[in-house]
Amino acid sequence: MTEISTNTYTADYILAKALDIGENILRCGGEPNRIEDTITRICMAYGAEFADIFALPSLIIADIRLKDGTHSSQVRRVYQNSNNMYLLEKMNNLSRDVCSKKVALEDVENEIEVAKKGRPFPNILCYIGGILGAGGFAVFFGGNLYDALVAAVAGIVVTFFNLHKTAFVNQMIHSVVSSFVGAVVSLTLVYFGVGQNTDMILIGVIMLLIPGLAFGNAVRDLLFGDTVSGIIQLVQAILTAVMVAFGFTVAMMIFGGVFN
């Protein structure tokens, strides 16, 4: 029914644009099977007959064939960023608009640029997120209000490190450094007598640092049949947890008095 419009694009062009959208969804925290689904839908909407897409947390492999027999295969390496639900939602809407031809393929690049520049709120508000997250969990795991206060201060520091993630060599070093500094800040405050329950404070801080739902996501991917991406995420999550543990351990050794 849309023969005229689809014939004007080459297979390479369609796939490149679909991959642009898929790459950005993967980068801001979308699941690999969502990316496979999105790219397949876009390609199918623009006249692809077959679309074989395989997505990993760091790579997308795609091959499509149009009805006229021309085909295209492309590979995209994806460097992961942090969870950004705002961008995820924008990209999701964009892919839906592209599928229903509300947005032309030529405009995809512009739309992505606009979405990347957009912010739901200023970055400074992320510190409030860190305060609420760390402080809330300190109370959630059984601390009192003073513990929450200490955890909130450490939460500000950890959020600062999270916002400047790109300054670090890689994710692992970032985890070690930020957990070390977060633990040092909270242990120092405890040393000066602000909070009482070191355990609760440190758990509050650790919640900001451990890879959120990565464990649960990995298990879900494994159970859903995406074995490879599940294993990759699982290993990443375990490694990050070990690195966070390492940073905390070093800090605790320096403050040796914590364990009698």
Place this chain on the structure above:
Amino acid sequence: MSMDVIIKIIAGVISTIGFAIIFRLRIKHIPLAAIDGLIACVVYFVCLEFISEDLFIANMLASFATAGFAEVCARIGKAPSTIFLLPGCIALVPGGTLYQAMRNLLIKDYDEFGAQLLITGKVAIAIGGGIIAVSIIRYFLNKLNDNKTNGKEPA
């Protein structure tokens, strides 16, 4: 329910809001995410109190309820369900046991270290199981819808 549990639930909702901000949800989605977090906490503590002491069952039911409500939020807010699921589930993440495992490693209590590590893994599997159950239900509901509208409108 004791006062203690109510305070914990409130703290859980506050941290959910915090994480919703960290994950950069749009302001208009944050209340829905907070309700999702509230459901996670309430189901979790109610299960622990009335159904079973076992962490596995409590976490699985809680993540099932959270993921289910995230799907509802996705319909209300017209956004992908992950947006509500990620902050909603955060209160269930086994950070406490992970910390305890690490702390026991440090004080050379290896038995307790292994036990806490296994609990962490068990809870992670429970959360994943709850989420996957909702995914499967959604998959079949979508299939049912697709069959009904087959040929009328493109996917």
